[in-house]
Amino acid sequence: MPWFLCHTLLLVFFKLSYYNINMKLTLIPERCIACGLCQTYSELFDYHDNGIVRFCDDPVELQREIAETRDVLEAIKNCPTRALLKDPS
Numbered sequence: 896m897p898w899f900l901c902h903t904l905l906l907v908f909f910k911l912s913y914y915n916i917n918m919k920l921t922l923i924p925e926r927c928i929a930c931g932l933c934q935t936y937s938e939l940f941d942y943h944d945n946g947i948v949r950f951c952d953d954p955v956e957l958q959r960e961i962a963e964t965r966d967v968l969e970a971i972k973n974c975p976t977r978a979l980l981k982d983p984s
């Protein structure tokens with residue numbers, strides 16, 4: 896393989912890696928069963944008085960761009976009703 900092709904592939908790989916640092920996180924309150932599990936993984940999540948998930952610093956917002964951290968990924972993965980969705984941005 897020519898060296899310039901390897902170089903180009905590496906550049907593309909690093910560029911894609913850079914832009915995949917963030918993710919779009921969506922809360923779907925209709926699916927939430929108020930189990931309280933997500934907050935045990937990440938402090939990003941909080942709950943309304945009825946136990947339905949919300950962002951800790953904004954009770955209205957349902958979608959935001961955030962850094963892809965292990966704690967949030969674990970919360971998404973372990974939500975039993977898939978009320979937390981990750982969409983690559």
Ligand code: SF4
Binds near residue numbers: 928977
């Ligand atoms: S883990 Fe899922 S179902 Fe449980 S409180 Fe969080 S968003 Fe709701």
